[in-house]
Amino acid sequence: MTSALLEHLRAAVGADHVLTDGDLAAYTRDWRGRRTGRALAVVRPASTQEVAAVVRACADAGTPLIPQGGNTSLSVGSTPDESGTQVVLSLTRMNRVRTIDRDNLTMTVEAGCILQTLQETADKEGLLFPLSLAAEGSCTIGGNLGTNAGGTQVVRYGNTRELCLGLEVVTPQGEVWDGLSGLRKDNTGYDLRHLFIGSEGTLGVITAATMKLFPQPAAQLTAWAAVPSMKAAVRLLGLAHRHLGAGLTGFEAMGQFALSLVARHMPQLRVPFAGMEGAPYCVLLENSDSESEAHARERFEHLLEQAIDDGCVLDAVVAESLAQAHELWHVRESIPLAQAEEGLNIKHDISIAASRIPAYVEYADALLQREIPGVRLVNFGHLGDGNLHYNVQAPEGGDAKAFLREQEARVNQLVYDAVAKFGGSFSAEHGVGQLKTGELTHYKSPVALSMMRAIKQALDPQGLMNPGCILAVE
């Protein structure tokens, strides 16, 4: 049975691209190394037709398929289980940019294209592909679509979902749905595109997509502000929306403890307003201007003056050069690494309506400090989208491994219960994967879950597409 399937797979993609021996850890271990599975085979098709042939072969054999892009899931969404009976379908050889349509501001790209390659491709055309996130050098656009990735530019450009106009998908039956389209309006039936986006490979395999492009801004400026409270940060967000309009392309909040970890572990980085009295948070703002750098600066200064008058900003700097702007972003982006240097920690990727974030933070901070004395909260994230990476670090000097082992489940429950209390989401950007199926069952409404299960059953009745991801196998 298995050898017949392997023969079919070899016939579909060529023997060189059906991997069964050697070190397959790059395909079978998840990005953060939380789980290592085993694969019956790793199959690497080079075209949509090859993907379809692979899916048909697996469907015929009743063999589960795990679609995989750059394998950078933070929720264990793209690796096989330990049974050794699942096939990993790696899309990385499907990495062509099929077309760029400058007048329509779109490009059609294959699922295996690396995100950074797409940014560079757009840039060469004098255009902008705004999706930007930490894993951009490794993750693929297919994975970004499968998980509806977010990142740092969402406040202006939306999530991956909002950047996609059309998809090509291989269905669980191995048929090709050509839903590629550069149309900005198309009201002809159910929006299958949005159903596949964010479905984490459980309903079919995204093989290509038509993505939006934007004109490059004439100038981009970055500012860094010290704020007296999270409430003030939210007020600053409102002012920034009003004064910069769509110019506001980044709005990141960072707690002083998160910044102190950067200062401690990356002493070469200069952290503005580090440890400033009365300023528990700093905010990084980015202003993209279609006119000129002078205009961007003038608008930024106008905003920051208003914010200082208002009291929601204590002090602020605007980067004087591109190098300075990169430095500021680099501080922000170094927080996860600084955290890792400090030791193991419990990560959360939550979202809450911006208006309720101050109350949530006050509530959750107090709760955790009461429940787990000495716990340290590494709170930072894309406040412009209501998205916080609300991470929990072991008490200073404590045994981080023991902390994780003993406290992780409890901390998660405390945090996610608090998030639910404030109407938020336990997974803003990272998806559900295999990691958070329990949270999905617990926090999602039974009505929604029952519709999701009905849709899964309708489109993938054999249950072969990425089983155990999103919806727990029953």
Add this chain to the structure above:
Amino acid sequence: MTSALLEHLRAAVGADHVLTDGDLAAYTRDWRGRRTGRALAVVRPASTQEVAAVVRACADAGTPLIPQGGNTSLSVGSTPDESGTQVVLSLTRMNRVRTIDRDNLTMTVEAGCILQTLQETADKEGLLFPLSLAAEGSCTIGGNLGTNAGGTQVVRYGNTRELCLGLEVVTPQGEVWDGLSGLRKDNTGYDLRHLFIGSEGTLGVITAATMKLFPQPAAQLTAWAAVPSMKAAVRLLGLAHRHLGAGLTGFEAMGQFALSLVARHMPQLRVPFAGMEGAPYCVLLENSDSESEAHARERFEHLLEQAIDDGCVLDAVVAESLAQAHELWHVRESIPLAQAEEGLNIKHDISIAASRIPAYVEYADALLQREIPGVRLVNFGHLGDGNLHYNVQAPEGGDAKAFLREQEARVNQLVYDAVAKFGGSFSAEHGVGQLKTGELTHYKSPVALSMMRAIKQALDPQGLMNPGCILAVE
């Protein structure tokens, strides 16, 4: 059986709100008067719980339900068939604005709220709800969501879909899914919201929604440009994107024949560059600025100078006052009425990638003029979104009624085949309704249709929700 159902409905919503007698044409005839059906009853619930009770009563009785908002569908999407066995579920009594969250830039509103009321509600808060379309004084947000309505601001703010963060829906089983949410990021399972948006009431009843709000622009300016070709209009669109960035909130193209009908039937309106030699199209542009009117004007003038240098604009005016801006928009918005004054015509609501529109128009214009000599093409629309209302008027002095009777099917086929040839959509904004189910079957890929049918079957196995809309009853 029927009387038992009526009893249940009366118990659910009160006898006063179950209409069975008198003139029910407002509920049973479609907006353009193409079809008049009969209803078993028109039921007008005032709350989500009442909607759920109505849906359960109909589900128990096996009675089809037609959800209806303002009944302004242009595709016969919200009226019953002629059998007299269907219940119209009118949402117009569910018209409360539940909450406005200024800091989160959202409002949660009930499905029966009139679009214009929502615009005014936002305005009173100093905020903008940007959805804007011809029927805004009558249509409801529930209908806008059900059909994913477009309108004039899509080039900047997207369709209704892009403006919605969360939904409350009564399922075909009469359960309430509370998916209301002001979250801008939430990756926890399949995106049911986007499945319901645009499903035209065939998968459940949208009862409320959380919608995005925006800061009001500090200034809004309108310009009118004469362009030497459709190709030039597309080039102007590219320049406008580059120079105005997200300031570009409107980009409408209008053929000179469409404008000549306005000049003929509304002689009181001044049409700039009417009939100008070498200028087959005019373009209306809107620039919304977060800074000031002076800045908006300066940016507009800069753009138009560049465009005149480039040759894609022959001449242009920028409105000097709000009154002048309204006049320009009024000319654009008068085209449908002027067309109606000229006589019956065959309407199309198509979209094509902006880059391919010039070739499409050249091809389709020549084709129609060859196939139906003397035919007159009323071409105008939201070029910024690739959306044209490519309408076909009987030859001058001809019998319009006879023309419609004899030519409508053929004209539709010529136009939609041409649209398909250029990768476009036969329904950009108006949805499928009962009117275009044949087009859906013909032009949509069988793979997509089969997934749509599977989803319909999974969520509405009894087939009671707006049957015959989108997917033809088999």
